[in-house]
Amino acid sequence: MEKKIICLGGLVFSVTVLAQNKSTVNDTVKSERLEEVIVSATRSPEIVKKTAATVTILKRKDIEQQSLISPDLSNILAYRVPGLAFGNNLTGNRGQTLRGRNVLVMIDGIPQSSPLRNNDREIRSIDPSILERIEVVKGATSIYGNGAEGGIINYITLKNASNKPIAGKTVFGFTSHDVFDKNMFKSDGGAGYRISQSLYGKLGKVDYLVNGTFTRNGVKIDGDGLVQNPRYGLGETNVSNAFAKIGYDLNENNRFEIMYNYYSSLQDSKYILDLGKYGERPSAGKLGERQGAKEGTKYNHNGYLKYTNKSIFRNTSLNTTLYFQDFYTIYDYRDAPRWKTGGQSAILEKKYGFRADFTTEFKQNDKVTGSLTYGVDLLNEKTSQPLVDGRIWVPELNMIAAAPFVQGKLFLTPDLTVKGGLRWDEMHVDVPNYTTLPSGKDTAVDVLGGKLRYNNLSYNVGLSYTAIDLFQPFTSYSRGFNIYDLGRVLRDAKDNTLEKINTEPIVVDSYEIGFNSKIGKSIDLSASYFYNYSKLGADLVSVNGFWVPLRAPQYISGVEVSIDVYPTKNLNIGANYTYQEGKVDTDSDNKYEKYLSGVRIAPARLNSYIKWNTKNNKLQMGLYHMYSFKRDRFEKDASGKYQEGEGAVTDFNLFNFQGSYKLNTFTTVGLGIENIFNKSYYTPTAQFTARDAEYVRGNGRYYTVSFSFTY
Template sequence: MKKTLLCLGSVFLVSGIAKAQKNVIKVNDSVKQGRLDEVIITVTRTPEIIKKTASTVHIVNRKEIEEQAAISPDLSNILAYQVPGLAFGNNLVGNRGQTLRGRNVLIMIDGIPQSSPLRNNDREIRSIDPSVLERIEVVKGATSIYGNGAEGGIINYITQKDNSKKSISGKTVLGFTGHELFNNKMFKSEGGAGYRISQSFYGKLGKFDYLVNGTFTENGVKIDGEGLVQNPRYGLGETKVNNAFAKLGYSFNDKSRIELMYNYYSSLQDSKYILDKGKYGERPSTGKIGESLGVKEGTKYNHNAYLKYSNTSIFRNTSFNASVYFQDFYTIYDYREAPRWKTGGQSAILEKKYGVRTDFNTEFRKEGILKASLTYGIDLLNEHTTQPLVDGRVWVPELNMMAFAPFIQSKLYLTEDLTVKMGSRWDLMNIKVPDYTTLPSGKDSAFNVQGGSLKYKNFSYNAGLSYTAFSYFQPFTSYSRGFNIYDLGRVLRDAKSNVLNEINTEPVVVDSYEIGFNSKIGKVIDFSASYFYNYSKLGADLVSVNGFWTPLRAPQYISGVDLVMNVYPARGLNIGVNYTYQEGKVDVNNDNTYQKYLSGLRIAPPRLNSYVKWMSDDKKLNLGLYHMYSFKRDRFSPDKSGKYEEGEGPVESFNLFNFQGSYKFNQFIMLGLGVENLFNKTYFTPTSMYTARDAEYVRGNGRYYTLTLSFKY
């Protein structure tokens, strides 16, 4: 609480100084209405100007998504290049270790949660194809707006809808990817060739509008900078990705609308290669010709759908949004030989969610001037999750959760420029656990666990302050409490007790503090900086026990900074750079010493991203060069034999460059070229380095070219 008062006091002090200077400093209106002011976000449940959110928010717009997808359609990498504070992608189908500010992040599609508190599937980031996204909204830090699972922040994928006035329009995108350009190897599997087809139709018929899209991607063999085939285990090589999307809307009038959305996503690997295990620190794990055991691994399906009703004036000065949503998810992991589960096997995760979300927003005005607003509502969620083995054995029993959460968020406009935000949320959860028997590995014994009900009650709250009088310095500060029933299934499957209430299933409660500012200097420079600190009495760091990742329940803290600058030195030219640093420690002995650093699974090494983009005056030619520098992180010592604990391996630095360019022949036809790893750098991903496992010591992609031809009509 002292940190909260200190942050709030700092902003009030800065605000007072700025107010005193207001009589002698005149801000040009054209500057005050510049780039940052006009960005509106919706992830805060009601539309809000980004500078008044009192937190660090990052928006990846449609143009940026298309530019990055032209290099690689991997959403994990797109976000890593675009969002400061998010860990580097691991070049695998899963996103384990890709934390936001060292904490787990809640992934949503149009507000539908993809993350699960019952059993983390590590597949949330790659849950939809970027071809159907309008933008991506990222709110950093714990939040009580959405409750469970958002202790690190929120990433919300906002899907497209038709904005045209024509009855029917369309867009076709054809893409070809290869390790070699203009070479016959490009169209052969041993050269890493792949292709991508995306077809959209959209239009408006009276009060009815629609958008449908189908996208199919087939990846070829993935090759590193030396031309070696990458380890196919959990890899992205030889995967087939399908995405089908539809959004239908009907506007009753200019105030009320109903909308139906459905998205289907699948990503399955069918590889002729199997693991050729390397040696950690010496040689990479690669692929060799062989026959895989088990069934095809990957996300077999992920269905998302919602029915939403919105009314901007349901009663006096009040807008209303209500949605009913559904998710059905099924993913299959790789086959593991004995002694895993004694006889080997292959696990899968199945999830089903049914939810209702309601939002009211009431505005309070005096003489036509907005003085305050109140957002309030109720969230309901029913989730069923289980983790069986493909052969029918049960590793995690089917967990049935009912969750109920009323919430209220308020904004008080003390002046035109000084905004105070406060809110709270009350989460009530009941999880039914059936009787089950654990599946032991190695020398472990099985436990017959008596089931029952787990009940959780959590009161989350937040407070924030922002001051926006001057474009050159717009400070903000915030405090928020978030929580997460951290991966309950992982805890239950490793039970060492026969009684449910003797297993430590206490949730992670995170207190998050932030102070920062946004700045616009003339029409040339945008700059933002923030410092964050978060603490939890019970952490959720993973440690490896007998080859399984298990939670370490101990106090931990994380702190760091985000710096972002964009420069517009000339017409059509945009230069940007951002830097992220974070560090964290855990109190393993519970004696308030915090002597041990958090592992690489939670803390990413510092990273510097930069780019240069240019557009011709006629807007036909676009060029972009993107750079990422991942710094070194070496916090742990090996044992006497030179072996590192899993998750604690040293991470070496590396440089990567990507290129993207496009040319519009006319308003209908565009040709694009994307180059991933422009200089064919041979490097190991941070995940492969800190994991410190022989089988997962894998290099990143070598140079890949993607040619894209798109047609609009």
């Protein structure tokens, strides 16, 4: 526990991302460099250097540039966010942890993750075409409570930026594996396309933005020209996104806003699995007739009604949000002996929530000396996992949760900030009587339902000092918790009453110490060390082909380092490095003898890039590099095989390119190249999973050409 003691000397704090109202920020923003970027933190805005945590922000320009290479949010985040595991090139995001822990994904503060049954689809839950920015806060967070044990990813949607009655933007994109391939428009070709249309404007006190985006992915092909295994694949998918946001400014202090977003990603493939052999040859696709319904997210509806009052009473603002989510995803078809007669499962989620945040500022001589953010979160969620044919794998779980919270900031000096907060979560989950759906030689178990009750006190403290540009240290502590995929536990029940099933939540103590540094006028540097510990963790292990939780003490530690260099006004060079490792005490003897599997711990990774643009910004280019290190922590069994989740991961290099040129004021043409050198490689997920069917290579070289028109 020496690593834990190192951080105990510092106070730890965990920040979250939601509020977007910049009017309450008292720091002056002078440039786009690290110490001046505004983020939404502690549910009231502040400056990055004062958050006492490691924060990564992807602005609109970053998202557009990366989307030109690939509109896959999983890859966009992997290239830009230290601490986030590499994407698996599949529809799901299993294994894409943040600092080895589950991450809470939100859309404008609406949770996409579910503690009742993890759908592994939350990172790909919205199209990047309608994102204003992405804010990622590392480490367990107490202010949002359940589910944020590794941190938060908040997708913040676009808003109108024009005073004209009507303005718009149209984007056409075309993607191909090989621009010279005569078969690219045929069934075995790799061609795809993308269309996006936005209209926005302001009419008096009303502002609006509407967008529709459709993407058709062609057949996905690896570096050797093989069609990738279509199971959970991204090839031959139709991705649709419809978005609308309307705001009404009642006066300068009061605003109403309504938002709705629809997202769908369904695969319609002519290919079936051509089974490979782990470690020898990849699983690929071959033409054939697929069983079952179309795989993917059939729909993901999100919406909110928001009311903001900048001065509800003295020095106090109010933000309230009434929101909903309605989600339905379908998994692949499995033959017997799974569920004995085979089948295809799905997850349905419905959430209805309410948030109320008050922020009171304390002033002395017209200077802010501190602030207090306080309020309550209410949530009703219903989640189930049936089979498409009507059989029930996980019964409908009904959760009602309430959580009051308070977060305070005290500016001891203009450069010394102390933060702290408390949150109390009270959660009740109704579980009906149900019968397990056995597989293989298992027998069905009749389980007597009931009510599960959870309550938890989370707290956080943090300290940051920003007086010296060269060295701006911070340290923080936060306690987070997670029910952790309750449905996965219940569906594999071997006992007939809830009291005999281990449904105890995960409580995570997260520590961080780090610094930000501004070296002269051209270098930004940041580094942090993190450590998190849970007395009762939940690593996933495979049993008879099913992922089940291993409940045991575990810890994870690591480092993150980022540097950005601005040699000239038009040139930006940057790099970031992430290393993490974790162990589990399987025997509860206080000896952490076993490494955590690849499902939790990603290999070390080095990302670097160079971006350049002309003085008039007509021409812009970027080259991006990723080096994923090897990770080999486990021994083979007596039969010479790795246990699932413990396969050795080899290293690989990838290079991407994107560039754009403004033909005139209204028209821009862009070019993106994914995997420039057509590298043939296996993703870390394909390697550590150690399953024949999931031993699939990553994408080969893909070209994207786009045309955008603004008016």
